[in-house]
Amino acid sequence: MPIYLALKELWRNKGRFFLISLVIGLITTLVIFVAALSEGLGAGNREYLEKLDGELIVYNKNADLLIGFSRLSRSKLAEIQRVPGVKKVGPISFSSVSVILGPDKRLNISMIGVEPGQPGEPPALEGRSLRSRSGREAVIERSLALRTGLKVGDNFTIKSTQGTQDEFYTLKVIGISDGRQYSLQPAAFVPLLTWDEIKPSPTIDDLKGELTSNIIAVQLDNPDDFKVVKQLIEEQVANVVAVDRVTAFQNTPGYSAQQSTLNTQGTFVLIIGTLVIGGFFQIQTLQKVPQTGMLKAIGTSNLTIALAAIVQIIAVTTLGVLLGGVATLALKLSFPPTIPIVFTGNAALGGIAAIMLIGPIGGILSIRYALKVEPLKALGL
Amino acid sequence: MATVLETKSVNKTYELGASVIRAVDDVSVSIQAGEFVALVGPSGSGKTTLLAMLAGLLSPSGGNILIDGDDLGDMSDAQRTRFRREKIGFTFQANNLVSYLTAQENVELMLRLNGKLDREGKLRAQELLARLGLGDRLKNLPRQLSGGQQQRVAIARALIHNPSVVLTDEPTASLDTERAFQVVETFSALIHEQKRAGIMVTHDLRMCQYADRIIQMMDGEVVRIIEDKDEIYNVARTSKVEGPKIPPEKP
Numbered sequence: 157m158p159i160y161l162a163l164k165e166l167w168r169n170k171g172r173f174f175l176i177s178l179v180i181g182l183i184t185t186l187v188i189f190v191a192a193l194s195e196g197l198g199a200g201n202r203e204y205l206e207k208l209d210g211e212l213i214v215y216n217k218n219a220d221l222l223i224g225f226s227r228l229s230r231s232k233l234a235e236i237q238r239v240p241g242v243k244k245v246g247p248i249s250f251s252s253v254s255v256i257l258g259p260d261k262r263l264n265i266s267m268i269g270v271e272p273g274q275p276g277e278p279p280a281l282e283g284r285s286l287r288s289r290s291g292r293e294a295v296i297e298r299s300l301a302l303r304t305g306l307k308v309g310d311n312f313t314i315k316s317t318q319g320t321q322d323e324f325y326t327l328k329v330i331g332i333s334d335g336r337q338y339s340l341q342p343a344a345f346v347p348l349l350t351w352d353e354i355k356p357s358p359t360i361d362d363l364k365g366e367l368t369s370n371i372i373a374v375q376l377d378n379p380d381d382f383k384v385v386k387q388l389i390e391e392q393v394a395n396v397v398a399v400d401r402v403t404a405f406q407n408t409p410g411y412s413a414q415q416s417t418l419n420t421q422g423t424f425v426l427i428i429g430t431l432v433i434g435g436f437f438q439i440q441t442l443q444k445v446p447q448t449g450m451l452k453a454i455g456t457s458n459l460t461i462a463l464a465a466i467v468q469i470i471a472v473t474t475l476g477v478l479l480g481g482v483a484t485l486a487l488k489l490s491f492p493p494t495i496p497i498v499f500t501g502n503a504a505l506g507g508i509a510a511i512m513l514i515g516p517i518g519g520i521l522s523i524r525y526a527l528k529v530e531p532l533k534a535l536g537l
Numbered sequence: 538m539a540t541v542l543e544t545k546s547v548n549k550t551y552e553l554g555a556s557v558i559r560a561v562d563d564v565s566v567s568i569q570a571g572e573f574v575a576l577v578g579p580s581g582s583g584k585t586t587l588l589a590m591l592a593g594l595l596s597p598s599g600g601n602i603l604i605d606g607d608d609l610g611d612m613s614d615a616q617r618t619r620f621r622r623e624k625i626g627f628t629f630q631a632n633n634l635v636s637y638l639t640a641q642e643n644v645e646l647m648l649r650l651n652g653k654l655d656r657e658g659k660l661r662a663q664e665l666l667a668r669l670g671l672g673d674r675l676k677n678l679p680r681q682l683s684g685g686q687q688q689r690v691a692i693a694r695a696l697i698h699n700p701s702v703v704l705t706d707e708p709t710a711s712l713d714t715e716r717a718f719q720v721v722e723t724f725s726a727l728i729h730e731q732k733r734a735g736i737m738v739t740h741d742l743r744m745c746q747y748a749d750r751i752i753q754m755m756d757g758e759v760v761r762i763i764e765d766k767d768e769i770y771n772v773a774r775t776s777k778v779e780g781p782k783i784p785p786e787k788p
Contacts, residue, residue, distance in 0.1 A: 157649055161635075168637035168678065447635060453594060454694075455622020455650055457615070531594050535629050 158463030165464075166471060173472050176436045180476025183429040184511045185483045190425060191503035192488075194418035196496035197340065201414070202405030204268065204297075204338040210246065210275035210373030211382045213404045217395045221407035223250055227368045228396070235393045236372055241385040243377045246274030247348055247369030250338065251355045256313040256324070257304060265300060266338040267314065269351025275373035278345060280331025283308035290349035295331040300342035303494055308332060314344075316356045325354045339408070340496065374398065426510055434518030437469060441522040448526050449534020458527050465523045466516065473515030477508050541701050541734035542591065543567040547600035548757075549586050560586040561597070562757035568702075571732040573725045575745040578754035584738045585706065587754070591736065592625055592704050593617040605701050622650045626695030626703040626733070630710045633691035634679040640666060640690045641675040647698040658697075665693040669723055685716035692724050696731060703728060703735045709744055721747050745772050 166173050199206075205213070214236060219226035228247065237245045249269040254262040270276040272286035279285065280295050296306060306312055310329045315322050327346065336343055346354075352367055376385050386398040399407075406412055441448075448461060481504075488499050549561040561583040568574055576584045589595040590602060593609050602609045604624055612620060621627070626647075634643045644662040648654040666675055669689040671682075679687055688708055695703050705724065709717035721737070725747035728735035737748065745751050751769055753761040763769055 160649065164642070165637040446631075450629060450633065451635070452618070453592065453621070453629070454627055454647065455618055455620075455625070457618050460650075532589055536631075 158460050159467050161460070161464040162467035162471065166468060173468075174475075176433070177472050177476040177479060179432060179436075180429070180473055180511065180515070181479030181483060183425065183432065184477050184480025184507060185487065186425050187422060187429070187510060188480065188484045188499070188504050188507040189487065189497070190418060190422045191507050192484075192497045192499045194415060194422065195500055195503050196498040197414055197418070198411070199335070199498050200337045200340040200496045201408050201411045204266075204278075204336040204343060205401055205405040205408070207278070207334070207336055208276060208373050208401055209279075210244075210375045211379045211400065212374040212376065212386055212389070212398045213401060214372040214374060214389060214393075214396050214398045217397045221397070221399065221404070222409060223370045224409070226370050228370070228372055229366055229368055232393060232396060233369075233372055236374060236389055236396070239385065239388050239392050241377050241381050241388065242374055244275050244375040246271050246276035246373045246375075248276040248371050248373055249348060249351050249355070249369045251316075251351070252339070252341065253354075253356060254315045255300075255304060255344075256315055262315065263300075263303060264341055265314075266341045266343040267316075267351060267355065268338060268343050268345050269348040269355070269369070270345050271348050275375045278333035278336050280333055283329070283331030285331055286345065286347055289347050290353070291347060292325065292327050292350060293330045294327040294344040294346045295333055296329055296344045297333045297336040297342060299335055299337055300344060301329075301332050303342055314354070316354050318357050323354070371404075426514055429511065430514040430518045432518070433469075433473070433515055434521055437465070437519040437522035438525065441465075441526050444526075445529055445534050448529045449531040452529065453531040453535060461526055462523050465519065465526055469515050469519040470512075473512055476515075477511050480511070481508070539570050540567045541570050541605060542736075543601075543603045544587075544591070545601040545603070547587070547590060547597045547602060549583075549590060549595065550598045559757045561590065563600070564754075564757075564759050565600075566752060566759065566762075568734040568736065570701075570734055571729055572749050573728045573735040573737070573747065574750045574752055575748035576736055576738045576752050576754065577740070577742060577745065580740070581756075582754040583757035584754050586757075588704055588706055588736065588738050591702070592627055593621050622647065623698070624701045626698070626700040628688065628691040628695050628703075628705040628708055630707040634687055634694075636679055639676050639678055640671055640682065640686075643679070643690055644693045644697050647694055651698055653698070662693065662697055665697060666690070668727075669693055683716075684711045685713075685720055688712065688716075688720045689723065692720070692727065696727055696733070699731070701734060703733045705735070705737045707739055708737060709739065709741055717741065717744065742772050742775075746770055 214228065215221055216226040216228055233245055233247055236242060251267050252264060253267045254264050257263055272289060277286055278295060278297065286293065286295055300306065304312065306329050308329055308331060311326050312329065313324050313326050315324055348369065376382060382400060389396065389398045451461065491497055544564050544566050547561060547564045548559060551558045551560060564587060576588065578584045586595065590597050597610065609617060635646065638646060641662055644666060645654055645659060648658040663675060666672060669692065671686060671689055674682060674686060682690065708720055708724065712720060721744045746769060748769060751763040751772060752759055763772060
């Protein structure tokens with residue numbers, strides 16, 4: 157009986173209910189879109205550190221876990237390698253350069269210096285890994301390949317400002333890794349010595365002196381021992397701090413602020429959605445007060461009335477979510493790879509679950525109101 | 538004939554500050570199967586309050602209401618709701634029909650609510666609507682029907698599930714004179730034919746000519762009961778309501 161009443165009303169007022177489904181669809185799209193943007197921007201910031209093949213990341217203690225401020229000498233590398241439980245160590249350095257794509261076309265990328273064969277070097281899915289410690293070769297990550305069209309064997313030129321001069325260097329693509337963006341930029345991985353030679357510097361003098369890295373990735377004999385080894389590193393090596401990967405990417409400049417901003421947006425969209433859906437069903441209930449009163453007067457139970465309302469809310473919300481899903485899919489297909497939007501199954505399911513939940517939550521008040529309708533008053537008896 | 542509905546010293550009081558208002562005062566009536574009773578009286582006489590109590594929508598402050606021997610006062614809210622859908626048929630002044638159901642679906646609604654809608658029930662709904670002159674309006678939604686047609690659908694709905702008592706509140710309030718006579722005449726005929734106990738609350742005394750008995754109320758009390766056919770006809774003829782006192786001749 158409740159399903160009969162609910163579906164008949166939906167069918168005979170399909171225009172009105174379709175409109176609210178459309179609104180729910182737009183809210184769904186917005187929720188999934190914000191989640192995808194959050195995921196995309198987050199991934200662009202953390203992707204490289206998140207996928208790093210080391211359980212611990214070591215910083216200079218005074219750098220406040222900011223990669224750009226951290227400097228670690230080669231001697232630290234040797235000291236960390238000697239700490240019990242440490243399997244391999246890999247120095248990693250970061251800088252930003254431009255890839256020359258045409259006379260007026262440049263793409264800013266993260267150039268990451270890594271030690272071939274050591275933690276920090278991404279595995280090449282196409283081509284091969286870095287071999288030479290100082291060759292002019294690079295493994296590029298997927299988004300750089302997508303955005304530039306570079307393939308294994310291609311050469312590309314980067315511009316690096318050293319002192320007051322723009323210097324240009326040609327690198328050969330020897331491999332392509334999976335997505336490993338850093339600092340919201342596509343990344344190219346070069347041998348650390350090459351990086352040291354071609355990195356941008358404020359003055360020429362900065363190019364001379366001891367080879368340093370920003371951080372050191374540490375692979376452990378037993379990944380479960382990371383707490384113990386972290387403590388040993390911090391005790392046995394002076395002036396360093398070791399953290400896990402999650403702590404590392406959460407301390408990437410702007411990452412936490414960006415994620416909390418997007419999460420707040422997502423929460424507000426859900427609150428607005430709840431109010432819109434709740435408002436619609438409340439108006440709907442108010443319009444139907446005399447009819448609800450009549451139904452009660454002829455012997456329809458409160459349970460039937462409540463279930464009919466719930467079936468309607470679920471049906472309208474489900475249709476809205478389906479429409480939103482289709483709209484999101486269409487959006488996804490129309491976006492170029494340059495836009496940092498990543499639609500993951502979890503984000504989409506989270507958005508859909510949230511909307512499916514806010515439908516009934518929004519409708520609770522209207523159901524409560526319908527249950528309180530007095531037949532005598534509603535019918536003016 | 539068997540007594541279907543019986544009230545024993547029913548009263549309904551409301552407290553308004555320090556004073557007590559007696560909306561219905563010591564009403565004892567009984568109505569038989571196949572009897573059509575008109576409940577009349579001026580506004581505030583208590584007739585609608587009495588109707589609401591007979592329908593189980595309002596609890597009396599005192600006394601008993603028995604339908605088929607069952608005392609409504611002994612029932613819980615849920616039992617009364619069930620009792621209403623099984624034993625009572627009801628039509629109202631307005632908002633009679635479910636707006637998103639067709640005429641036939643509105644009539645079938647009572648069978649659905651009672652879990653008794655089958656092929657035979659559907660046929661019965663169609664026949665009843667045809668009998669009421671709505672055979673070609675089965676698939677129409679309420680908004681596609683006139684006020685009189687909607688009242689007739691409501692009458693069909695009030696009768697389809699074979700209730701013991703059929704209550705109707707001002708069935709002609711929104712109808713023109715011709716339609717009003719038609720609706721009440723049909724209603725009366727069906728009450729007699731199907732042996733239900735029918736009660737009509739009306740302020741339009743012209744409609745009383747179809748009743749077997751008139752119960753007149755004033756200030757919550759039953760002040761007069763008219764059973765004589767001639768006297769009933771005279772009441773209808775001397776009504777102060779504007780318009781014809783007897784139904785127009787059928788073509």
